[in-house]
Every structure is written in structure tokens, then in C-alpha cells.
Amino acid sequence: MxxxxxxxxxxxxxxxxxxxxxxxxxxxxxxxxxxxxxxxxxxxxxxxxxxxxxxxxxxxxxxxxxxxxxxxxxxxxxxxxxxxxxxxxxxxxxxxxxxxxxxxxxxxxxxxxxxxxxxxxxxxxxxMPSTLFSRALSRAGQGLVAVESAAGLCRTSLTATAIRYAELTDDAVAVVVSTGKTIDYCFLSDTIKSLPQLTWLRKGTPVPRQTATAQFNADPSRIANADRTEADIDIMDWLGGTRSVEAVEEVIGLGSYGKTLTVLTCPSLVDEAYQDEDEDEDADLEERWTPRFRR
Ligand SMILES: [Zn+2]
Structure with a gap:
């Protein structure tokens, strides 16, 4: 197994x-x-x-x-x-x-x-059982605010909640936990996995330089104080790949845990997924109706 x-x-x-x-x-x-x-x-x-x-x-x-x-x-x-x-x-x-x-x-x-x-x-x-958790997510927004809202309801840690969020959401998100210059782990949602040729951020790989997280982690007091920061970025800055997509990088220090949580969200990718669905539905309708028109 x-x-x-x-x-x-x-x-x-x-x-x-x-x-x-x-x-x-x-x-x-x-x-x-x-x-x-x-x-x-x-x-x-x-x-x-x-x-x-x-x-x-x-x-x-x-x-x-x-x-x-x-x-x-x-x-x-x-x-x-x-x-x-x-x-x-x-x-x-x-x-x-x-x-x-x-x-x-x-x-x-x-x-x-x-x-x-x-x-x-x-x-x-x-x-965080999937049915109850997904119901909570449906009114929780996107990105770090969704993680914090669900963590409040489940009374779970931000990191465990963020991982579950990446697993169960339709949003295009990546959740990264890092210590200093090193990535501890990274979880991608199914929607963000649709981006072509992404680089997998494996355990032990460096936090990409010049990101808001790298700058944040350079100052340990910000982690200890549970500070936050946020930046508008291109998802390629973090995940590489071949497609440029606007994203938001949200960063929060995890206090005495000594680690940092980063939530990367691509709001436009979700919209596209909905559009695709709409287009598919339109196409289905056309298929269904066209033969009748031809008769
Ligand atoms: Zn054990």
C-alpha cells in the first residue's frame, strides 16, 4: 500500500x-x-x-x-x-x-x-471532517482570512487548518510553512495544480529569494511577534512553471512555534474555472438544441 x-x-x-x-x-x-x-x-x-x-x-x-x-x-x-x-x-x-x-x-x-x-x-x-469543514469554507472568503475563519470554528492551528484548506477548497491556493530560509512543506490545491510545469517546493528547499516571506523570515522578531505582511506577486515567483498569473502572498509569523505560514492565492484562476464551467454548459446546451434546429 x-x-x-x-x-x-x-x-x-x-x-x-x-x-x-x-x-x-x-x-x-x-x-x-x-x-x-x-x-x-x-x-x-x-x-x-x-x-x-x-x-x-x-x-x-x-x-x-x-x-x-x-x-x-x-x-x-x-x-x-x-x-x-x-x-x-x-x-x-x-x-x-x-x-x-x-x-x-x-x-x-x-x-x-x-x-x-x-x-x-x-x-x-x-x-476537520470534510463535510463540516467545506460547509465552513463556503462562507469564509479566500486565502489567509479563510484559514483563520475555519481555524476559529474548528479550534485548530493555522498550519493544520491551512493544509486542510488547500486539500478541500476550489480556490487556487498554495500553503507553505517555512523556518528561516528553508521550506518545511508545501501543499497545493487541485485548482492551482492545473498551472503548467510547476516546481514542487520540497521539504528542505530554500524559500525563494526576494519574496515577502524571505524578507519576513530574515527578522526572527517578526515571527515571534506573529507579525503579518502581504504582497501582490506573480505565482511564478514561487512556483515557477510557464504561466504568469497574478497572486497574493500573505505571510504570518507563528509565534513560539518559530515557523512562518505563507498562503499564496490566485483569485483570477478561480474565476477562470467558473468561466470554463459556464462555457461547458453553454456548449452542452448548443449540442442539445442544435439537432432540433436542423430538423
Ligand atoms: Zn505519534
Whole structure:
């Protein structure tokens, strides 16, 4: 089974749990789900940096500890969702915690370990189930404002929400998380993927020079202060390719997380997609009617 498929299944497992529990409004409460399964959840202030949370096992009794060094409710809820992923996903307990002890997690799409990534995707599906999330997006605008609005409703972190936004929106967006001069990850929406010959911004590649994000990241205090900036750009500045499209680059520092979120939006590309649909409909109508006229 390839990794992309495994991650999709993990996300769907998180969403299935929401359906089983008949949850039909946001936010989803991962703490309540844990309690219902007799899993004790507690904060753990003294985890080592990078550890987002822990799953504990004693026989068939499980507990969750979540890190608090990042004082973000969204991050902490996502971390609890990640540990629930290890609890609910097939094969996880056997792999990460086959006997009594502790599994230390690195949640938040930063690990390359497939089990950690599966647990992240489970958490995303659990806290941002596609039906409820898409409904929220339909009245949330575009770009960073949409991410912030959905994050407020789901009580999830800006980064996890931005990734889910890129996955589920019809808008032409790219979501980039960076640390200093380096890209941590980049997610593209389906609409923006339609641009020809894009360069994939892989983990570890440099933030393109001369972008608003590169300038922003040169001053760590702006990241720590959760400053923002914005610039009108050409999408080729970031994604290369062969087609010039006007875009907006929105940048926000993620405070003590030490990273920066960049949301790139091409508003005109969405309009084009709608136009294409309209044209297709016109063409369909013509096809349907023309034979009658000929008779
Ligand atoms: Zn984990």
C-alpha cells in the first residue's frame, strides 16, 4: 500500500469516527472522545522540544499526555487527535506501543515516519471532517482570512487548518510553512495544480529569494511577534512553471512555534474555472438544441 493511500485511509478513519458519533457541528472535542474511551488525558509541561504528546499503555489501559510548550490550543488539540490516531488506527498499537510503556509523538506533519504521518492525517480528519469543514469554507472568503475563519470554528492551528484548506477548497491556493530560509512543506490545491510545469517546493528547499516571506523570515522578531505582511506577486515567483498569473502572498509569523505560514492565492484562476464551467454548459446546451434546429 503506498503512503498517499495509507494517509487518505487514516484521514477517512478520523472522519468515520465523527459520523459514528453523529457529530454534526464544529468544533470537534478530542478530549471528550478520549474520555468516552476511558483514556485519561493530561497536559505535560516538561516534554523535550519537538515532542508533541505521548501515548501511555499499561495493559489495556491507555493515557494521553500532550505538550504545552507551544501555548496554542489548536496545536494541543491536534496533538491529542494524533494520539487518538495511534489508538484507533489499525496496526498502530502493535507497532508504536506493543507492550506497556510510552510512545513519544512528533505531530504536525513534521515527521517522515509513516505511522506519525498517519496519526497526523487521522487527527486532521477527526478535527476537520470534510463535510463540516467545506460547509465552513463556503462562507469564509479566500486565502489567509479563510484559514483563520475555519481555524476559529474548528479550534485548530493555522498550519493544520491551512493544509486542510488547500486539500478541500476550489480556490487556487498554495500553503507553505517555512523556518528561516528553508521550506518545511508545501501543499497545493487541485485548482492551482492545473498551472503548467510547476516546481514542487520540497521539504528542505530554500524559500525563494526576494519574496515577502524571505524578507519576513530574515527578522526572527517578526515571527515571534506573529507579525503579518502581504504582497501582490506573480505565482511564478514561487512556483515557477510557464504561466504568469497574478497572486497574493500573505505571510504570518507563528509565534513560539518559530515557523512562518505563507498562503499564496490566485483569485483570477478561480474565476477562470467558473468561466470554463459556464462555457461547458453553454456548449452542452448548443449540442442539445442544435439537432432540433436542423430538423
Ligand atoms: Zn505519534
Amino acid at each position: 503506498n503512503l498517499a493511500f495509507r494517509l487518505k485511509m487514516a484521514k477517512q478513519k478520523g472522519e468515520a469516527l465523527i459520523r459514528e458519533r453523529k457529530i454534526d457541528s464544529l468544533p470537534v472535542d478530542p478530549f471528550a472522545i478520549a474520555v468516552d474511551h476511558d483514556i485519561l488525558v493530561e497536559p505535560k509541561p516538561d516534554t523535550e522540544p519537538g515532542v508533541s504528546g505521548m501515548l501511555l499503555r499499561h495493559g489495556d489501559v491507555f493515557g494521553i499526555l500532550y505538550a504545552t510548550y507551544i501555548p496554542s490550543e489548536g496545536y494541543q488539540r491536534f496533538s491529542v487527535g494524533h494520539e487518538l490516531g495511534h489508538y484507533f488506527l489499525d496496526g498502530h498499537i502493535d507497532h508504536v506501543l506493543p507492550e506497556d510503556g510510552v510512545h513519544a509523538s512528533r505531530a504536525g506533519f513534521v515527521s517522515a515516519d509513516p505511522y506519525e504521518l498517519e496519526a497526523d492525517h487521522f487527527s486532521a480528519g477527526l478535527l
